[in-house]
Amino acid sequence: MAFSKQFVKTLDELFRRRTHWLRSELGLVKPGQPPKFGRKKVDDTISKLQEIASNAFARKLAKTEFEKHTPKRKLWHINGHGRDDKKTRFNNWYKKIGISTKGCVYVFWGNGNTLYVGKTGSGGSRPSSHFEKYWFSNVKRVTIYAVKSKSQIPKLECLAIHHFRPIHNKNKAATKKWTKACPLCKIHHSIENELRSIFRLR
Numbered sequence: 001m002a003f004s005k006q007f008v009k010t011l012d013e014l015f016r017r018r019t020h021w022l023r024s025e026l027g028l029v030k031p032g033q034p035p036k037f038g039r040k041k042v043d044d045t046i047s048k049l050q051e052i053a054s055n056a057f058a059r060k061l062a063k064t065e066f067e068k069h070t071p072k073r074k075l076w077h078i079n080g081h082g083r084d085d086k087k088t089r090f091n092n093w094y095k096k097i098g099i100s101t102k103g104c105v106y107v108f109w110g111n112g113n114t115l116y117v118g119k120t121g122s123g124g125s126r127p128s129s130h131f132e133k134y135w136f137s138n139v140k141r142v143t144i145y146a147v148k149s150k151s152q153i154p155k156l157e158c159l160a161i162h163h164f165r166p167i168h169n170k171n172k173a174a175t176k177k178w179t180k181a182c183p184l185c186k187i188h189h190s191i192e193n194e195l196r197s198i199f200r201l202r
Helices: 003-018 020-025 039-069 082-096 126-132 134-138 150-164 183-198
Strands: 072-077 104-109 114-120 141-146
Touching: 003 020, 003 039, 039 150, 039 183, 072 082, 082 126, 104 126, 104 150, 114 126, 114 134, 114 150, 126 134, 150 183
Parallel strands: none
Antiparallel strands: 072 141, 104 114, 104 141
8 A cells, every 4th residue: 555545544544533423423423332542542543654654755765865975885794703703803894994983874684684773973893892792693794884974873873773673773863962863753753743733632
C-alpha cells in the first residue's frame, strides 16, 4: 500500500473511533459495542504514523543528506586474531584513511543486518571502543563516513539509525543546540504534536 493511502487509512480509523459516539447519537452507525478510544489508542496511532513516515522517507532523506555532507566513505572488513589484534589492525587502518578532526558517522554490519550506528566529533578512536561490546563477535565489516561539518554529525547519525535500524542502538542520537536537526525527527514531532492537539485527553 502506498504511503499516502496507508497514512490516511490509519488517521481515518482513529477519527472514526473518536467520533463514533456522535455518529451513533445521530443514527449514522449501527448500534453495538463502541470501539475503544483512549490514550493508548492515540499513542499507538502516533507510533504507527511515525513508522509509516519512516518507511516512506528514511531512505531518501538519508541518501540525500549523506551525499551532501559525507565526501569520503571507507569500508573495513574485520580481520585479525582476537579482539586486541582486530582493534589494533582497525586503528592502524583508521589512521591511514585520514579522517579529519571534524569527525565521522560509523556503521557496524553483521550478516544481513545492521548492528550499531555511532558517531565521533573528532578523528579519535571512538569506533574501536565498540570492539569490547558483547555483540562485536557478530560484526563482519565497518563503514566510516567522514563528515564535512561537525554540526551535521548528529543529524546524519540520526538518519542512519532511522534508515538502517541497528539492533543494538538503545537510545536516540544525542544532539546539541548548535547542531542541525534530523528532518525525519521533525516529521515525527509534527505528527505527534498535531494528533495530541486534535485528540486531546484529560
